[in-house]
Amino acid sequence: YSISMPEMQVLEVLGSGQYGIVRRVFHRPTRVHMALKEIRLELNSRALQQIIMELDVLHKARSPYIVDFYGAFFVESCVYYCMEFMDYGSLDRLYPAGVPEAVLGKITLSTVKGLWFLKDELSIIHRDVKPTNILVNKKGEVKLCDFGVSGELNQSLAKTHVGCQSYMAPERISGTGDGPVGYTIQSDVWSLGLTIIEAATGRYPYEISTFTNVFEQLNAIVLGDPPTLPESRYSPAACDFVARCMAKNVSARPVYSELLLHPWMTEAEQTEVNMEDWAARAYSLYLARRDASSRDSMPLAR
Numbered sequence: 001y002s003i004s005m006p007e008m009q010v011l012e013v014l015g016s017g018q019y020g021i022v023r024r025v026f027h028r029p030t031r032v033h034m035a036l037k038e039i040r041l042e043l044n045s046r047a048l049q050q051i052i053m054e055l056d057v058l059h060k061a062r063s064p065y066i067v068d069f070y071g072a073f074f075v076e077s078c079v080y081y082c083m084e085f086m087d088y089g090s091l092d093r094l095y096p097a098g099v100p101e102a103v104l105g106k107i108t109l110s111t112v113k114g115l116w117f118l119k120d121e122l123s124i125i126h127r128d129v130k131p132t133n134i135l136v137n138k139k140g141e142v143k144l145c146d147f148g149v150s151g152e153l154n155q156s157l158a159k160t161h162v163g164c165q166s167y168m169a170p171e172r173i174s175g176t177g178d179g180p181v182g183y184t185i186q187s188d189v190w191s192l193g194l195t196i197i198e199a200a201t202g203r204y205p206y207e208i209s210t211f212t213n214v215f216e217q218l219n220a221i222v223l224g225d226p227p228t229l230p231e232s233r234y235s236p237a238a239c240d241f242v243a244r245c246m247a248k249n250v251s252a253r254p255v256y257s258e259l260l261l262h263p264w265m266t267e268a269e270q271t272e273v274n275m276e277d278w279a280a281r282a283y284s285l286y287l288a289r290r291d292a293s294s295r296d297s298m299p300l301a302r
């Protein structure tokens with residue numbers, strides 16, 4: 001069985017990124033609400049078919065920490081990718097002023113487990129760990145999406161554009177990190193560290209407005225001291241965890257099995273946190289901000 005466009009009833013736009021638009025759709029045959037991602041690509045139908053075929057591996061990607069995949073197809077020059085709809089959207093909408101440490105611990109634990117699952121079970125390196133690719137639902141579950149399963153798709157996306165908010169590790173920016181296998185999981189571990197700091201503080205640590213231009217910003221990532229969690233607000237264990245993820249030296253960065261044994265993660269594993277409640281509150285605050293900014297006809301604060 002393969003999913004197709006005529007089966008979808010389009011409901012609303014959930015968001016858009018550099019490569020396309022994500023919409024909420026109702027899949028009539030199964031009566032399931034899904035998120036449909038449209039990726040516009042200037043490729044021939046053979047290359048598009050190749051992407052659809054490579055995405056098929058995702059049917060095996062079943063984990064509580066990974067957004068479910070329902071199928072993919074292409075129409076004209078767009079690839080359509082159907083995945084589990086996550087009611088509260090991406091993490092970046094849920095922390096205007098940062099999240100409390102216990103919640104941050106749970107988010108980090110789910111993310112590390114998701115990344116480990118991808119690597120261990122499917123030999124996939126994520127390649128795009130960042131707050132907009134960590135999704136949250138009404139149950140307070142935290143799941144990863146948008147990982148690099150398809151070589152063909154990775155290549156065509158890499159040729160396009162890099163945003164001014166880079167989560168790329170220093171060795172990826174300077175081009176010194178390419179071993180024989182190219183991308184390593186350690187580069188994702190850096191992006192994880194940066195994502196945790198952003199979620200904790202509510203701010204992207206290398207904010208472009210603090211630099212004169214994007215080259216200076218990238219220079220700061222490659223040559224400067226890595227950012228840290230604020231010690232005044234976070235426990236020594238949390239600060240240490242992030243510092244290890246953001247080691248400038250690639251080989252000093254821990255792998256996922258090591259991260260899961262870190263005291264901050266074993267503590268997060270044992271701590272009861274009402275994630276459902278946190279997520280509901282954070283989401284309603286997001287909706288209130290969104291309504292206020294649309295009333296002032298200001299651009300949507302992200």
Ligand code: ATP
Nearest residue numbers: 014015016017018019022035084085086089090132
């Ligand atoms: P970039 O293009 O730089 O990777 P992005 O991750 O925000 O940025 P998209 O992946 O196109 O871009 O996603 C756009 C937005 O759609 C996301 O920021 C997220 O808020 C929302 N979104 C994506 N997937 C889902 C989903 N499965 N359920 C609910 N919302 C989603």
Ligand code: MG
Nearest residue numbers: 017132133146
């Ligand atoms: Mg995304």
